[in-house]
Amino acid sequence: MRPLGALITLLVLLSAGCTGIPTAGPIEEVPVSTQPRGIDIAPQPPEAGVAPARLVEGFLQAMAAPEGDYAVARQYLTPAAAEEWDPASATVVDATVTGDGEMASLTGQRLGTLDLHGHYTAAAAPFVHQFTLTELDGEWRIAAPPPGLLLTRYIFERYYQRITLYYLARAGGHVVPDPIHLPETRVTPEAIVEALLAGPSPTVAQAVSNALPNGVRLGAAGASLNSDGVVTVDLAGLSERLGDDARRRLGAQLMWSLTAIPRATGLVVTNDGVPFILPGSRADGVLELAGQQGYQILSRAASVDLFAVDDGAPGRLTGDGQVERWRNVDLPVADIAVSLDGEAAIIDDSRTVLAVGAPGSELTRVETGYTNLRSPSFSLGVLWLLADGPSGRPVLLTVDRQRSVELVSLDLPVGLEVLEFAVSPARARIALLVGSDDTGRLGMAQVLPTTPVTVTGWAPLPMVDTSGQSLTDVSAVAWQAETSLAVAATSDGLRSVYSVEIDGSLVEELGPFSGDVAGLTANARLGGGAIATRTAAGTVWRYEARTRWTRLAEDIAAIAYAS
Known part of the structure; x- marks a missing residue:
C-alpha cells in the first residue's frame, strides 16, 4: 500500500538531485501562465518490467501532464484503450493504490468531479476503482482505464489552478465570479476566453448573463499576451451593430476574467482581425484594467471597522x-x-x-x-x-x-x-x-x-x-x-x-x-x-x-x- 503523494514527492526529490540548471542555450518564448507552485512532475513512460501497482501509480502521476492530449498517460494503456480513453472530465480522489501480483486498485474517498469546462462539484463518497490489466509482450498495461482523469488530491491541489471567470449580473452593472479549475500549463488567455464562451456553471447561470453574444467564437488569431501586459483577443462573429453598453459589458467581462493571467493589465478586441472598439479604451485601442474597477463590487469596499x-x-x-x-x-x-x-x-x-x-x-x-x-x-x-x-x-x-x-x-x-x-x-x-x-x-x-x-x-x-x-x-x-x-x-x-x-x-x-x-x-x-x-x-x-x-x-x- 503506497500513499501516492508521498511516492510522487520522493520521485521529485530523486529527479531534482540529478538535474542541473542550464546556463547556456537559445532563448525560447513560452506560453504565459502563472508561476508553478513547486517543482514540476516530469512523468515518464512505463519502465520495462514494471509491476501492476507501480504501473497504476505511474499512470496516475502522468495525469499531471496534459501535454499532447495526455500522451505520456496513454502509454500506460493498451493501444485500444489509449485510443478510446477520453480525459475531458475528471474525478478528484483522496486514495491509495493497492495491489500485488496481477491486480491493482485505487481505494479511498471521492472528493469531487470536474466537468469538461473545469467546473468543480464537491461530491464526497467512498471510492474504489479496480484496474483491469493486460500483459502485452511481457509488459503490463491498463486495458480498462477510468472514464476520465483520476486526479489525486496531491495532483489537483499542486498542479491545477483555480481561475475566476466573470459574467455580468442580471441586475446591476457589476461582474459576478464563477470559478473553474485548469491544469497550470493550460492557463493561457485562449483557455480563459474559450471557457467564457462555454458559459457559466449551472450553479449561477440563472443569476448572470454572458456578455459574449451567442454564436461568437474565438477567431483565427486566438488570444495572446504581449510584453506590455496587453491581451489581444480575436473573436469571430461579433456584430458591428453591438451598442456601447453591450461593448462596455463585453470589455469588463473579458478584462476581469483575464486577471487570472498575473501580467494582464489591458485588453484589445478584434473581430476577425479587424479592431473592435470598446468604450473607454485609450487612443491606441487598449482597454485598461484600472478603468474597470467600477464593475468589481469588492474594489469598492473600504470599511475595515x-x-x-x-x-x-x-x-x-x-x-x-x-x-x-x-x-x-x-x-x-x-x-x-x-x-x-x-x-x-x-x-x-x-x-x-x-x-x-x-x-x-x-x-x-x-x-x-x-x-x-x-x-x-x-x-x-x-x-x-x-x-x-x-x-x-x-x-x-x-x-x-x-x-x-x-x-x-x-x-x-x-x-x-x-x-x-x-x-x-x-x-x-x-x-x-x-x-x-x-x-x-x-x-x-x-x-x-x-x-x-x-x-x-x-x-x-x-x-x-x-x-x-x-x-x-x-x-x-x-x-x-x-x-x-x-x-x-x-x-x-x-x-x-x-x-x-x-x-x-x-x-x-x-x-x-x-x-x-x-x-x-x-x-x-x-x-x-x-x-x-x-x-x-x-x-x-x-x-x-x-x-x-x-x-x-x-x-x-x-x-x-x-x-
Whole structure:
C-alpha cells in the first residue's frame, strides 16, 4: 500500500538531485501562465518490467501532464484503450493504490468531479476503482482505464489552478465570479476566453448573463499576451451593430476574467482581425484594467471597522476593546448590520423592532409584521434578515432603500427551513444553512433579481478538510472573499472555523480558539479579509492571515463587518 503523494514527492526529490540548471542555450518564448507552485512532475513512460501497482501509480502521476492530449498517460494503456480513453472530465480522489501480483486498485474517498469546462462539484463518497490489466509482450498495461482523469488530491491541489471567470449580473452593472479549475500549463488567455464562451456553471447561470453574444467564437488569431501586459483577443462573429453598453459589458467581462493571467493589465478586441472598439479604451485601442474597477463590487469596499453591540448599545469596536457608541439610539439593541455605503440596521432586544438609517443619526423604524427578527446583513445596499412568520416557521425578508419589506420566495426541498444565511457580495449566490431542527446542512443557491427576490437551486455543499474529514454541525457562515466562505463547523469532533471555497474544492482550517462560536462575520475582500467570531460568553476574536486569532473584547452581544 503506497500513499501516492508521498511516492510522487520522493520521485521529485530523486529527479531534482540529478538535474542541473542550464546556463547556456537559445532563448525560447513560452506560453504565459502563472508561476508553478513547486517543482514540476516530469512523468515518464512505463519502465520495462514494471509491476501492476507501480504501473497504476505511474499512470496516475502522468495525469499531471496534459501535454499532447495526455500522451505520456496513454502509454500506460493498451493501444485500444489509449485510443478510446477520453480525459475531458475528471474525478478528484483522496486514495491509495493497492495491489500485488496481477491486480491493482485505487481505494479511498471521492472528493469531487470536474466537468469538461473545469467546473468543480464537491461530491464526497467512498471510492474504489479496480484496474483491469493486460500483459502485452511481457509488459503490463491498463486495458480498462477510468472514464476520465483520476486526479489525486496531491495532483489537483499542486498542479491545477483555480481561475475566476466573470459574467455580468442580471441586475446591476457589476461582474459576478464563477470559478473553474485548469491544469497550470493550460492557463493561457485562449483557455480563459474559450471557457467564457462555454458559459457559466449551472450553479449561477440563472443569476448572470454572458456578455459574449451567442454564436461568437474565438477567431483565427486566438488570444495572446504581449510584453506590455496587453491581451489581444480575436473573436469571430461579433456584430458591428453591438451598442456601447453591450461593448462596455463585453470589455469588463473579458478584462476581469483575464486577471487570472498575473501580467494582464489591458485588453484589445478584434473581430476577425479587424479592431473592435470598446468604450473607454485609450487612443491606441487598449482597454485598461484600472478603468474597470467600477464593475468589481469588492474594489469598492473600504470599511475595515468591526461593529458591535455592548450592553444593548451599538457602535464601532475600537482597538482597546471598547465600543464607541452611536448617538440617537433610544432602544436596547440585540443585533446589528452595517452596509458598505454607510447605512445601519438594528434589531431591538425583543426582536420585534427593526430600525434603519445612518449611524449616529435618527433611525427610521420599519414595520415588518414579523417576529423574532434576527441575522441582519446587507448586500448591495439591500437589508436581508430572518424572521418568524405567522405559523412560527422561519422566513427570509428583504428591506430596500425605500424601506419596503418583501418576503423572499424560497425554493427549498420539502421540510427544510432556513437556519442561517449569507448573501454573496455580488448578490448572485446565497449560502443557506437549512434543516428541520437545530442541526443544519450548508448549501449554495442562486439569487434571482425577480419581484420579489427568488432564491432557487439550493444544493448541499459537501466539505472535506485536508485530513479527509467531513465538516459537520455547521452553525454560522459569512463571505470572506468573492468565492470563499468562513464557516464554523466540526471536524472529527473538534469545533473550529474554516475557509471554504464555494464549490467545495478547498477547505482550510483557520485554527481553533477558546469558546463555542455564537456569531461569525467577515470583511469580504478580493484576496480574503478579516474574520471575527463571538463566543457564547461574549468574547470577540479576530482572524487575520498575519496574526491569526487575536482576542479583541469581552461581553459583546453581536458583531458585524460592513457588507
